[in-house]
Amino acid sequence: MELADFLSALKEVRKDQVVVTTMASAREWPNYSDGPLDLNYAPSSMGQGPALGLGIALARPERQVIVLNGDGCTLMNLGVLVTIAGLRPVNLVLFNLENGVYEVTGGQKLAGSGRVGFTGVARSAGWERVYEIKEAEELRRELPGILRGNGPVFINVKLVARPGPSPKPRRPMPETLRMLSEALAAGSAGRQAR
Amino acid sequence: MISPEKLFEQIALCGFTHVVWVPDSATGLLERYLESAPQCHLVRVCREGECFPIAAGLTIGGRKPLVIIQCTGLFECGDALRNVLHDLRLPVFFIVGCRSYEAWKANPNHADTARLYTEPILKAWDIPYVIVENDADAGKIVQAHGEMLATNKTRAVLLAEP
Numbered sequence: 001m002e003l004a005d006f007l008s009a010l011k012e013v014r015k016d017q018v019v020v021t022t023m024a025s026a027r028e029w030p031n032y033s034d035g036p037l038d039l040n041y042a043p044s045s046m047g048q049g050p051a052l053g054l055g056i057a058l059a060r061p062e063r064q065v066i067v068l069n070g071d072g073c074t075l076m077n078l079g080v081l082v083t084i085a086g087l088r089p090v091n092l093v094l095f096n097l098e099n100g101v102y103e104v105t106g107g108q109k110l111a112g113s114g115r116v117g118f119t120g121v122a123r124s125a126g127w128e129r130v131y132e133i134k135e136a137e138e139l140r141r142e143l144p145g146i147l148r149g150n151g152p153v154f155i156n157v158k159l160v161a162r163p164g165p166s167p168k169p170r171r172p173m174p175e176t177l178r179m180l181s182e183a184l185a186a187g188s189a190g191r192q193a194r
Numbered sequence: 195m196i197s198p199e200k201l202f203e204q205i206a207l208c209g210f211t212h213v214v215w216v217p218d219s220a221t222g223l224l225e226r227y228l229e230s231a232p233q234c235h236l237v238r239v240c241r242e243g244e245c246f247p248i249a250a251g252l253t254i255g256g257r258k259p260l261v262i263i264q265c266t267g268l269f270e271c272g273d274a275l276r277n278v279l280h281d282l283r284l285p286v287f288f289i290v291g292c293r294s295y296e297a298w299k300a301n302p303n304h305a306d307t308a309r310l311y312t313e314p315i316l317k318a319w320d321i322p323y324v325i326v327e328n329d330a331d332a333g334k335i336v337q338a339h340g341e342m343l344a345t346n347k348t349r350a351v352l353l354a355e356p
Contacts, residue, residue, distance in 0.1 A: 039254075045277035048247040051239075055251015055259075058212065058237065079240030086238060174283045181254050188256075 003097070003159055005136040007032050010066070013143050016187065017064040017093075018056055018180070022049040024103045025068040026167035034170060036183035042167040047076030050094055054084055057092040060184050064091045064147070071098040071118065072110050078121065081154075085126030090150040096122075099161035107163035122154040129153040195296065195354055196326050198223035204335040205234075208287070210260040212237050212252050214245045218264035220355040221291045242267030243274040249286045250278045261288035265312040265352075275319060285348045287339055290316075295327075295354040316350055323350035 003024060010019075011032040018037050021029040026040040034040075039056075041049050053067035074081075074096050084092060100113040110116075122130045131146060133139045133155060146155060169176070202224055205213070213228055214237040215221070228236045239245055242263045249259040263271070268290050278284050294306040316323050322341075324334040335351050342349040 043277065043281045045243070045247065045274040045281075048243065048274050048277065051244040051247035051274075052251045055248040055253075056255050057251070058235070058248070059252045059255020059257040077241070077243065080244050083239045083244055173281055177254055177282060177284065181256065184255055 001134065001136045001139065001157065001159055003028060003162065006095075006097070006139060006157055006159065009136065009139045009143055010068075012140075013147060014066070017066050017147075018053070018060075018184070020049055020053040020056070020065065020067045021167075022046075022068060022073050023070045023167065024162075024164060025070070025097060027104070027164065029068070030170055036179040039176060039180055040167060040169060042169050043173070047073045047080075049073060050080045050084065051077070053094070054080070054087070054089060054092060056184075057089040058087070060188065061089070061091055063184065063187065064093065064151075065089075066093045066095070066147075068095050068097060070103065071096055071100065072102045074118065075110060075112070075116070078125075081122055081125035081127065084152050089152055092152045093147060094152065094154050096154065096156045097159050098156055099159045101161045101163065103161060103163050104166045107161060118156040119154070122156075127152060127154045131155045132158070134158045195220060195356060196329055196332060198227060200329045200332045201335075201353070202227040202231075204332050205260060206231065207336050208260070208339045209258060210234055210287075211257040212249075212259040213262060214239060214248050214252075214259055215262040216240075216242050216245070216264065216267050217262070218291045218293065218355070220353065221262050221264070221289070224262070241270065243271040245288075246271060246274040246278040246286060249288075250282055250284045253284050253286070259286070261286055262291075263288065264291045265293055265308050268312065268315060272315075272319075279319065279321070279348050285342055285346050287342050287349055289335075289351045289353060290323075291355050292325075292352045293355050295352070296356050312352065316352075321348050321350050323352050325352045325354065327354040
């Protein structure tokens, strides 16, 4: 599956969730959505996207948070899978985008590329809802159900590697964060008012 | 070293909603206090680098996090700390247990170098800090937190440990 297939399918089912993107997904997701609830995490600290998403999820339990993490990012901070499983945030969804390479640095192979089984790692870390998606058609069929129900949810998505440039933020990060904070506060107030 | 009772008293005065931590043998004494604090959630993480992006997410979501780590963890989490404080420009209040601080006062040639590099690291990351050596210094914590709120800039507290 191509990254574009994945992002297009996510765009179709995404409602009012926060979407945190990293690396290649941070480069491409703004072409699909670039609103206040989109946090394209660039410049980043590689591997910390899930932790950032976890913090938002803990702060706003009424709001689903979707994190798109590259497999190199996941490997750089595997411990956070255990942290998330321990805290059990019901509103957190983590997509691991597996292509076996460091895409934004030129396509160098990851350590353990082709041998590591991410769904097995997630299950062993304590995640109960774990999926693997290989084909675009399967993704479109399964995605609505995956996003329903309680998390945390781990989905390993097999992608074709397409090395490309690093993400370039479309606006300064403090502005992005201010927009997101305001949207979360407004959403929370609106939900309380209802 | 500050007592856990006094340390928790100061933490409670600051009104944090979440404590994100990796304990050490000194700050670990806070566990029973933190577990029983109804207004403050304890967030246990595997490695210190996770603390700062989690705190960032909590701040984005309108909460008031506190990070507690040891100085060795401070060394580990450099890039996460840099990103949150200087790229994202989100202030984080954090407490660092400074291992061997007291041992170095007694012996300038102490074998554990953990204390030796802690303050230079904080200075290198441009993080103002206060040092809390005992219960008499406890008020520095609330004061430093007030400075963070007033300036919207990160503040750290170094706890002198054995």
